[in-house]
Amino acid sequence: MNNEKDIYTEKSKIPASEFELVHNDENLHDTKFETRPVGWFEDSVRRFAKNKASVVGFILIAILTLFSVIVPIISPFNYYSKSEFPDGFRDVHYRDCAPKLFDNAGGFWDGTVQKSLGEVDYQVKVNTDANSPYVVGKPKVIEDVIGSKIYKTYVTRIDTYAVGTAVVEMYDDMFNDIQAYEASKNITFTLDNMHKSILKPLIDYKDYVDGELKTKLETAGAANVTNIIDQAKNFYEHNGSVYYKIFPTKKGNGYSDTQFEPVLDANNKVIDLYVKDASENLVFRSTEDRNVRVDYNAYFKFKYGKSVRYVFGANLEGRDLLTRLAEGGRFSLLLGIGITLINFIIGLIWGAISGYYGGTADLIMERVTDIISGIPTIIIMSLCSIQFTNNIALKSALGKSGIVVLAILIAFVYNGWVGVAGRTRMQFYRFKGQEYVLASRTLGAKDRRLIFKHILPNAAGTLVTSCVLMIPGVIFAESSLSYLGIIDFRGSGIVSIGALLDEGNQAGIKSYPYLLLFPSLVVSILMVSYNLFGNGLRDAFNTTLRGSED
């Protein structure tokens, strides 16, 4: 034995250059291969690279992965203080902001949207003391004649970033800073120069509404005075930029309790409701609390040194959709890959056993997979989430996000492996009768060795590559179930593409189409690229197809 080993080592020491092909005849029929030998893997990679579609798929996947990793890191919204926004920037004032990539691009991706405003709405939106104009460009006026009255509708582009004025709480330092800044830039608010300053005078509408407006309405004999008064207060509350006197629109013989129009003086100007102190100066800050009325855009820029710009728009919380999409994409990708891995391992073991042993074991195991695959994921998912959210012990142990992830794991793993098991079983049926298995068994190999050392490696190529196609399946299932609200991410802090779709759905496709369209776009690209990539991979690693495409 020792001797034999010596000979082998001895022989292996001979350098390759000493070998030459044997010459027995005059004519040499065998010639040495001049080309480099190509292994199975190298051949597969080469055939994969030849398939343009799958390379495109691969590149798309790489881009999406990079996107989901890099965007949250380099997001311009990281600029805003982390201590003020621990779970990412958001500002409800900017909840309506549409996607904005360019400035003033005539309506294309510039944060403006088309809107039709009624006469009264239009007047209210135009007459503000805010700095940025709400209406962009010249409105198209459509006149409808109904009876003797003419109703005007203004079809116009509006700037969703013109959020008007808002009342914010402010500390002395900030207030003094802003005043000093305004003084240095010479933009202090005056009645003649109202569209430049950051600070706006406070408004007192309560006196007007409860006093003048009420008396006027009562003298005019309106029927629903209390209601109108309430609605007027409500109106001022919701339209912070309305700094002037309003009066309900005439409706038939009475007055509307929902529509208000500005009251104009003799010079056709609005009558302001600014708070004035004893010496008739405008009051910018209330003495009782720290409330200050500001032009929100200017204030924001002063506070953070930079204005907001949502490239994909903002959601209804005022969060950046682009950053959230990247986070959602990351979660969906991780979920897809993680669940596919788990399913692959379970399916492999199950399929190997059922395929290798066959007979009764196979019959029973097949029945079990029949039963498991007979119950749709949606049912297990809904059962899990109802059961878990009501389980207080589990909730306190795992937290809201833990519960959701656990429910998803159970629902997606419980029947996700059935496909892999079926494929593995087929491969085992194919290989277990082959001669090399018989040879190994004759030499005394145990079942476990036959399964894991002999058959599985042969089947692995086909199985692994076909599993890539399971990833888009998981992503699709997750996004549809989240869209339907069966997977409920709300309040868990997890962002997935499905959760974003659900958010867009709640916001309404009609008013906020971008909240649905951008997540849809990302999920579509994900699905397309994984399908391209997976199909290409499957074909490339399938040796039986070799040469058939050429």
Place this chain on the structure above:
Amino acid sequence: MRNVKDTLQYILKRLLLMAFTFLVIFVICFTLIRLLPIDLSAGLGKDPETIKKQYVMMGRMRFVNGQYEWLPIIEQFFNFIKTLFVPPKDIETGHVLSRFGYSYQIAAGSTPDQLLFSRFPPTVLINIYSMIISVPIGLGLGTFMALRKNKWEDNFLSVLIMIFISVPSFVDAFLLQYFLGYQWHVFEPVVLPLADAGGSWFSPAMFNSMILPVLSMSLGSIAGYARYTRAELTEVLTSDFMLLARTKGLTRAQATVRHAFRNSLVPIFPMILGEVLSVLSGSIIIESIFTVNGVGGLLLQAINTRDVDVYQFVAMFYILIGLVGGLVVDISYGLVDPRIRMGGGKQ
């Protein structure tokens, strides 16, 4: 050779197996659903006392020491099986109670089966319209692509089909709904309720409002059928018997239609047959997007409102449709193609 007795025996065997599978699934689902925490006080327009009384009569609760308490699930199960054969009776009024329980949230007082049947028309209509559109177009496109294999038409259509297969159906639905429905006002963006559409499922207004869901369901199916047909047909077109058909004097068109197309239908026909059955179960997501008041919507509603009896009934209905669909596909493979011996052993 195929023989009728063998076939019938095979079908019977499969049916029994299916019944067994269904029973096991039913036991699992029943247990899981009964394990759910049910909040009886949240009943719509019914006071908990009445519900509990009804539950006692239906064998789910018992009244001991002046208190209602749940029966063990195993007992509930046997009571349920019993009531399937002998419907429970209301002890006070003598009315026959429902075998399948009652809806307490979606439509208080109606039974799950009534609810399900009332939701069939829109679902079935939309599915049938979608099939009528997608099967001929899909097969036609597939045939066209196979005949033009590797030409630019084929390549172009292949890319389109790949996109439509990969892109989730709800994305198609959003795009169609947003652009054709809300932006350009070509079609109704959501399916009208019956009352708004003139009270008939076949009124023009109803049809118009169903176009978008039908379209968004068809796009994926067309792509699926086309891809399958193309794959099958290209394989058949290169077989030897096609050469023989041409040699014996058939024209290309004759050979393609009579020999190639028919043979390529062998695996496609069972696919269509399976789909015929599934017209009964609606696509949950499409129905939710277009607010179709259909079967899929009912399942979703039952989940969201925790209407357990309806949930159980509709879920079992979906499972049954899935099982029967699989069975029909398997059996029809054998019926369509005599070469496939159903349930054949090794020999």
